[in-house]
Amino acid sequence: MNEFPIFELGEEPGWKVLGSQSLYEGPYIQLRETQLQSPAKGEVTWTVAHRKNAVIIAPRLKDGRFVMIRQERFPVQLTLWEFPAGQIDSVETKSNPETIVDTAIRELQEESGYRLSDNPDDLHPLGYFFSSQGFTNEHAYLFLADNVTPASEGSHHDESESIVEVGFFTPDELKAMIANNVIRDGNSLSLYARLVSRDLI
Amino acid sequence: MNEFPIFELGEEPGWKVLGSQSLYEGPYIQLRETQLQSPAKGEVTWTVAHRKNAVIIAPRLKDGRFVMIRQERFPVQLTLWEFPAGQIDSVETKSNPETIVDTAIRELQEESGYRLSDNPDDLHPLGYFFSSQGFTNEHAYLFLADNVTPASEGSHHDESESIVEVGFFTPDELKAMIANNVIRDGNSLSLYARLVSRDLI
Numbered sequence: 146m147n148e149f150p151i152f153e154l155g156e157e158p159g160w161k162v163l164g165s166q167s168l169y170e171g172p173y174i175q176l177r178e179t180q181l182q183s184p185a186k187g188e189v190t191w192t193v194a195h196r197k198n199a200v201i202i203a204p205r206l207k208d209g210r211f212v213m214i215r216q217e218r219f220p221v222q223l224t225l226w227e228f229p230a231g232q233i234d235s236v237e238t239k240s241n242p243e244t245i246v247d248t249a250i251r252e253l254q255e256e257s258g259y260r261l262s263d264n265p266d267d268l269h270p271l272g273y274f275f276s277s278q279g280f281t282n283e284h285a286y287l288f289l290a291d292n293v294t295p296a297s298e299g300s301h302h303d304e305s306e307s308i309v310e311v312g313f314f315t316p317d318e319l320k321a322m323i324a325n326n327v328i329r330d331g332n333s334l335s336l337y338a339r340l341v342s343r344d345l346i
Numbered sequence: 347m348n349e350f351p352i353f354e355l356g357e358e359p360g361w362k363v364l365g366s367q368s369l370y371e372g373p374y375i376q377l378r379e380t381q382l383q384s385p386a387k388g389e390v391t392w393t394v395a396h397r398k399n400a401v402i403i404a405p406r407l408k409d410g411r412f413v414m415i416r417q418e419r420f421p422v423q424l425t426l427w428e429f430p431a432g433q434i435d436s437v438e439t440k441s442n443p444e445t446i447v448d449t450a451i452r453e454l455q456e457e458s459g460y461r462l463s464d465n466p467d468d469l470h471p472l473g474y475f476f477s478s479q480g481f482t483n484e485h486a487y488l489f490l491a492d493n494v495t496p497a498s499e500g501s502h503h504d505e506s507e508s509i510v511e512v513g514f515f516t517p518d519e520l521k522a523m524i525a526n527n528v529i530r531d532g533n534s535l536s537l538y539a540r541l542v543s544r545d546l547i
Contacts, residue, residue, distance in 0.1 A: 151528050152424060160423040169370040169377055173393050174481060176370055176377065183418045184425065186508035191420040192374050194395060196481065217384045218479040219392040222361040223353060224385065225479065272527035274535055277477040277484060278419040278426065280375060280397065284530075307387035323543035326473035327352050329485075331532035334475055334539040341542050342524035 154273075154284070159184030168192065196283035197232040198240050200248045201332045203340060204229065204259050204293040210313040212257050212293060217307035218330075224309060226322060228333045229256035230285070245286045253290060257311055258300030262292035271339040276331050287336045289345055316346050355474075355485070360385030369393065397484035398433040399441050401449045402533045404541060405430065405460050405494040411514040413458050413494060418508035419531075425510060427523060429534045430457035431486070446487045454491060458512055459501030463493035472540040477532050488537045490546055517547050 152158075161182040169176040175195040182188055204212040217224050231252030233240050246268065254260050261268060271287040302308050314322065322328045323337060340346040353359075362383040369377040376396040383389055405413040418425050432453030434441050447469065455461050462469060472488040503509050515523065523529045524538060541547040 151526075154422070154424065157424050168372070171369070171377075171393055174377070174395065176372075176375070179420075181420055181423070183420065183423075183508060185418055185510045189420055189506075189508075192372055193421040194375065196478075217387055218476070219380075219382055219384065219390055220394040220481060220483045221355070221476055221479050221485070222382070222384075223355070223358050223479075225476075227479075272530065274530045274532055275419070275422055275426075276532045277397075277482070278422050278424075278428075278531045278533075280421060281478070282421045283478060284422070305390075307384060307390075309386045320543045323539055325352075329473065329475045330479045331475055331477045331536050332479075334536035335532050337539040338524055338535040338542070341539070342521045 157184070163188065192280070194281040194283070196281055197234070198245075199230055199232050199283070199285035199332075200245060200252055200288065201228050201230040201285050201336050202249050202253050202288045202290050203336050204253055204257060204290045206313065207292050210315050211319055212259050213312050213314060213319075213333075214256050214308050215310040215312065217309065225330055226312065226328055226333075227330050228336055229253050230332050231256065233286075240286070249286070249288050249290070253293070254296045254298070255301050255303065256306075256308060257293075258296055259293040260296040261290055262294065264292070267291040269345065271336070271343065271345075274331075274335045274339075285332060285335075287339050289340060319346075358385070364389065393481070395482040395484070397482055398435070399446075400431055400433050400484070400486035400533075401446060401453055401489065402429050402431040402486050402537050403450050403454050403489045403491050404537050405454055405458060405491045407514065408493050411516050412520055413460050414513050414515060414520075414534075415457055415509050416511040416513065418510065426531055427513065427529055427534075428531050429537055430454050431533050432457065441487070450487070450489050450491070454494065455497045455499070456502050456504065457507075457509060458494075459497055460494040461497040462491055463495065465493070468492040470546065472537065472544065472546075475532075475536045475540075486533060486536075488540050490541060520547075 163180040269289040364381040366380040470490040
């Protein structure tokens, strides 16, 4: 089905950055206007929102239920059920595997109060995805974490976050929440797509 | 499983915009710093990227194969296989149903060269999702379009776009492309999650 090569992040030939000017520089987002050369289109000028990479984790208990958090999301003014997630504290285009896994471990505990099992095989990397590839370089690494257990220290939320509830859902409940638009964030939906496509759920 | 009410966009009580200042104003993105009151957290100040809403369509042929496009994505410097998608030409927080469906019909043909069947039951609305709910209000409405057929006029790409290929994939091929990180954009993955959760694939 694929007669064409599939390239990893930063590895597709024919792309070249010709120039770039800052439009806005803030702690959470940098906006740049960039002149690019692309393999097919040639020269283009594009406004790109630069953001830190992120990690999204689907934590699963021994009994098969998933751990989810309900979080206030200020840009959309809604409180949403989501898989735990967090930003990687580095602005590299491509994050290194150790930093990614460290972030997954930290964010899982901080947001949900659950921790990884001691068996490294319980952490399944499921690739990554771009949240909005037409306007930002933001991308997030996806994981399934099996056999998570309550952390003795509990959760420890970042001051800027507002997590109001932790919940536990069977695969059937999760499926119904997605079907009914209860779960409606790209992070959780993309991670679910990867879980299903790899027959992990 | 849900002892809590689920609110639609713009309908959750307890939210209030207290103030908002423009940080950057461009044709594709508006950045604002906004002071909000939230139900649980109280007063917060947040940087929000405002973007037009979008529509994502999974077009399916009579033989069960899905129509996808391969498109150059400038912010991530990759050429990606995706479901056809396009922005709604309106900046309303919540788009009205007719505008959404009109955009779906137009974008499907413009991007893929395929058109909707004459049977309105072939267009299945699958809710919406937020692309990156921590930093933008951008959200996209999801559809399955069954029994699409080639449009006599063919495709008609927007000048700013760079669609290099149209392809046809069976459900098994689609699943393998998602499992193997070939499909890695939030639009296509979120739409796939909805298709699976509603047993439409």
